[in-house]
Amino acid sequence: MYQRIRQELGRVVVGHDEVVEGVLLAVFCGGHVLLEGVPGVGKTLLVKALARVLALKFSRIQFTPDLMPADVVGTNVLVQDPDGRRSLAFQPGPIFSQIVLADEINRATPKTQSALLEAMQEYAVTVAGVSYPLERPFFVLATQNPIEMEGTYPLPEAQLDRFLFKLRVPFPDTESVVEILERTTGSRVPEAQPVADAQTVLRMQALVREVLAAPHVQTYVARLVEATHPQGPRPARAARRWVRYGASPRGAQALLLAAKARALVHGRAHASVEDVRAVALPALRHRLLLNFEADAEGVEADQVVRDVVEEVPEVAAASAGT
Amino acid sequence: MDPDRLLQAARQRLAWRRALQAGEAAALWLLLSALGAQLGTLAFPYPVRLEWAFLAVAAGGGIVALATRLLVRPTAMEAAHWLDRRCALQDRMATYVAVRGGAPSRLLGHFLRDVQRAAAEVRLREAVPLRPARWRAVLALAACVVAWDLVVSGSTLPNTPARRVAEVVRQEGRRLQDLAREWEREARWRGWRAALWSARNVRQAAGSLASPRATAELARRQLARLAAEVGAVRAELRARAQEQGAPPGPEGPQLHPRAARALERELAGLGRALEEVSLSGEQAERVLRALTRLESTSPLRPQSPAQAALREARRRLRAQDRAGARQAVRRAEEAFRELARLLEEEGMLAKQQQEVEASSLSIAGALQGATDPEAAQERPIRYPNMPRNRPGTSGDRDDKDGEEWSWEGPQYGLQPGAGRVPEKVGPPTPRLQAQRRPEHLPGQPGEGKVYTGRVRAPAAGGEPRTRITGVPARLVRQVDEVLRAQRVPAPYRDWVRHYFAELAESAP
Numbered sequence: 001m002y003q004r005i006r007q008e009l010g011r012v013v014v015g016h017d018e019v020v021e022g023v024l025l026a027v028f029c030g031g032h033v034l035l036e037g038v039p040g041v042g043k044t045l046l047v048k049a050l051a052r053v054l055a056l057k058f059s060r061i062q063f064t065p066d067l068m069p070a071d072v073v074g075t076n077v078l079v080q081d082p083d084g085r086r087s088l089a090f091q092p093g094p095i096f097s098q099i100v101l102a103d104e105i106n107r108a109t110p111k112t113q114s115a116l117l118e119a120m121q122e123y124a125v126t127v128a129g130v131s132y133p134l135e136r137p138f139f140v141l142a143t144q145n146p147i148e149m150e151g152t153y154p155l156p157e158a159q160l161d162r163f164l165f166k167l168r169v170p171f172p173d174t175e176s177v178v179e180i181l182e183r184t185t186g187s188r189v190p191e192a193q194p195v196a197d198a199q200t201v202l203r204m205q206a207l208v209r210e211v212l213a214a215p216h217v218q219t220y221v222a223r224l225v226e227a228t229h230p231q232g233p234r235p236a237r238a239a240r241r242w243v244r245y246g247a248s249p250r251g252a253q254a255l256l257l258a259a260k261a262r263a264l265v266h267g268r269a270h271a272s273v274e275d276v277r278a279v280a281l282p283a284l285r286h287r288l289l290l291n292f293e294a295d296a297e298g299v300e301a302d303q304v305v306r307d308v309v310e311e312v313p314e315v316a317a318a319s320a321g322t
Numbered sequence: 323m324d325p326d327r328l329l330q331a332a333r334q335r336l337a338w339r340r341a342l343q344a345g346e347a348a349a350l351w352l353l354l355s356a357l358g359a360q361l362g363t364l365a366f367p368y369p370v371r372l373e374w375a376f377l378a379v380a381a382g383g384g385i386v387a388l389a390t391r392l393l394v395r396p397t398a399m400e401a402a403h404w405l406d407r408r409c410a411l412q413d414r415m416a417t418y419v420a421v422r423g424g425a426p427s428r429l430l431g432h433f434l435r436d437v438q439r440a441a442a443e444v445r446l447r448e449a450v451p452l453r454p455a456r457w458r459a460v461l462a463l464a465a466c467v468v469a470w471d472l473v474v475s476g477s478t479l480p481n482t483p484a485r486r487v488a489e490v491v492r493q494e495g496r497r498l499q500d501l502a503r504e505w506e507r508e509a510r511w512r513g514w515r516a517a518l519w520s521a522r523n524v525r526q527a528a529g530s531l532a533s534p535r536a537t538a539e540l541a542r543r544q545l546a547r548l549a550a551e552v553g554a555v556r557a558e559l560r561a562r563a564q565e566q567g568a569p570p571g572p573e574g575p576q577l578h579p580r581a582a583r584a585l586e587r588e589l590a591g592l593g594r595a596l597e598e599v600s601l602s603g604e605q606a607e608r609v610l611r612a613l614t615r616l617e618s619t620s621p622l623r624p625q626s627p628a629q630a631a632l633r634e635a636r637r638r639l640r641a642q643d644r645a646g647a648r649q650a651v652r653r654a655e656e657a658f659r660e661l662a663r664l665l666e667e668e669g670m671l672a673k674q675q676q677e678v679e680a681s682s683l684s685i686a687g688a689l690q691g692a693t694d695p696e697a698a699q700e701r702p703i704r705y706p707n708m709p710r711n712r713p714g715t716s717g718d719r720d721d722k723d724g725e726e727w728s729w730e731g732p733q734y735g736l737q738p739g740a741g742r743v744p745e746k747v748g749p750p751t752p753r754l755q756a757q758r759r760p761e762h763l764p765g766q767p768g769e770g771k772v773y774t775g776r777v778r779a780p781a782a783g784g785e786p787r788t789r790i791t792g793v794p795a796r797l798v799r800q801v802d803e804v805l806r807a808q809r810v811p812a813p814y815r816d817w818v819r820h821y822f823a824e825l826a827e828s829a830p
Contacts, residue, residue, distance in 0.1 A: 216423065
């Protein structure tokens with residue numbers, strides 16, 4: 001199934017293998033993704049194609065500074081029935097979908113951004129004291145532009161923590177650009193076909209949680225997260241120097257769940273330390289709060305995560321000893 | 323292979339692998355230490371010629387480490403981790419160990435089949451190799467330790483204590499070689515077989531000491547063995563001299579060879595007198611009195627062959643049997659000649675033993691000074707146990723004032739304030755007809771170069787050039803007290819003492 005989904009996505013999205021894999025892992029984990037990249041590299045296209053391949057309901061919210069929370073979650077409106085009686089009826093917002101593209105999420109005010117919080121964590125929205133559940137599966141794929149920072153509102157840590165992955169969408173290489181030009185400037189633009197549905201995705205999500213994870217893999221995840229805390233018992237050198245606050249336990253959950261999903265899509269029924277290492281960067285990079293020194297030195301969270309992964313020993317290596 | 327059986331086998335091989343590694347590491351470190359100690363002898367002269375001991379300790383340490391490590395077997399999880407890492411199993415075995423007894427689930431069956439497949443492809447010999455990685459290094463180090471002893475041992479770096487000790491060893495070797503050649507020549511000329519054999523041994527040992535690879539410790543062991551051998555030959559000769567009637571003493575026969583020669587010469591004269599055809603009665607009476615005097619004054623024991631022959635000669639002469647008396651006198655003369663030869667040969671062996679012991683002492687002093695400069699500075703001057711004329715033998719008694727001189731050991735009078743100094747001018751010291759020992763002028767330890775002088779010319783005959791002066795005992799005592807109180811370094815004490823002695827001499 002995974003290969004078929006990849007294949008269909010590959011018909012539309014050129015290159016970006018890591019990003020595509022990251023998004024799919026997040027889908028199988030039931031997590032949300034923050035996509036970061038300059039405009040025009042295919043972020044929106046990827047999300048649209050994904051919604052089509054998975055045959056899920058898709059909506060797009062363009063975040064602007066004047067966007068209000070009600071514009072996202074919906075609002076009660078006054079309606080008049082044929083009998084002339086008036087009543088308040090809930091008009092669902094674009095959040096009531098299965099794949100929500102929150103485009104340029106950092107352009108909206110924190111108030112509007114926080115409207116997504118409940119939806120992302122609880123899979124429900126509350127309007128005027130009434131809670132409305134969202135249809136499962138539900139994913140938020142938010143994008144943000146890393147270069148135009150003026151007039152933006154950086155996401156608060158609490159909201160960042162709710163994203164399973166933060167994926168950087170790089171500029172495509174020359175071959176990919178040529179391929180994009182060939183595909184998009186001709187008379188026939190390729191389109192992805194649906195190969196799965198919501199039930200398939202939900203089954204995959206259930207299967208991911210059954211993937212085996214040995215105690216030493218779990219311990220490794222815990223140590224990795226622990227090492228990102230400069231005040232912790234075993235901080236990594238990079239964390240001690242650059243980090244103000246490390247990853248949360250939710251980060252550890254995300255790490256292990258993503259490792260399980262990766263093991264599954266690679267045809268294994270058990271997660272390994274290698275899987276954890278592979279997903280550490282997208283799962284942890286947005287959960288580290290760097291200190292002033294890191295900002296001054298231009299150190300990025302990616303570098304800190306890489307250093308932490310290199311420094312924390314595998315539990316197996318420590319116990320085997322030879 | 324079944325995953326459980328694979329894990330069991332991996333545990334066993336892993337235990338052996340760790341044990342071998344521990345043994346190899348222990349041997350490696352011990353051999354490295356040994357080589358380091360040997361390298362250290364380039365600069366410091368401590369004894370490390372224990373290469374076989376080093377090898378034995380390295381092997382023993384390796385075996386102990388191996389056995390100790392074998393007792394602690396790795397757990398199944400450790401073996402699983404090892405296999406995962408070595409065979410790129412992506413934590414399959416470790417997960418298997420963790421979940422094998424767990425509740426069944428949708429993916430467990432799939433996982434178990436996956437593990438079965440992976441375990442079947444594992445080659446245990448390659449996954450857990452038993453051959454230690456550094457065995458070549460261990461063998462190379464062991465070879466280096468042995469090769470050091472065979473080839474490089476004795477090498478020293480310039481301007482180091484080890485080099486100074488090595489120079490002393492070689493000097494002593496050359497000195498003993500020269501002396502041994504002289505002894506060999508003399509022994510061959512005189513027909514002393516025991517002394518000749520011993521001199522050859524000394525020459526051979528001295529040759530090995532003079533070689534560039536001789537070490538101080540080896541030299542001391544060799545010299546000690548040599549001294550013991552010479553001492554054994556001396557003891558044999560002393561026993562034979564005592565059989566010939568020489569009176570026994572604590573350090574050998576209490577008879578000087580010159581005394582035996584004098585008696586032999588006197589008996590030869592008496593023998594010639596008895597051969598006179600026209601020997602008058604008065605002359606015969608004088609010979610008889612001479613024989614009686616010789617018998618009574620001879621230091622030999624009464625039951626010795628020479629004494630028996632003298633008694634026989636007297637008896638024959640009283641019985642007017644001149645021929646029998648003459649034969650008896652000849653027998654006595656031969657007995658004294660044999661005795662003198664034994665004593666002289668024993669004297670040469672004593673000289674050899676003393677020189678060997680002196681060399682050993684000199685090397686020991688150099689070693690002590692090299693390892694402890696303070697000790698070298700404050701060490702009292704030690705002289706070898708040179709043969710002294712013992713009281714009671716001829717020439718040792720000071721007959722001029724009747725005062726008996728007692729032997730109080732070789733260190734007598736060397737310590738400041740100790741001993742007695744007779745206030746008189748004694749007879750000039752007779753020159754020894756032997757080569758002088760090399761003179762070492764080491765200066766202060768650790769400063770400057772060591773200059774070594776070597777005098778090969780024979781000693782000058784006649785009267786000593788240094789004038790013998792009488793020094794009052796009171797002055798000597800005062801000087802000794804000052805030297806002790808002011809802590810004058812040992813090399814300068816004699817100069818200070820001479821300076822005050824000259825002052826005393828020039829004083830009115």
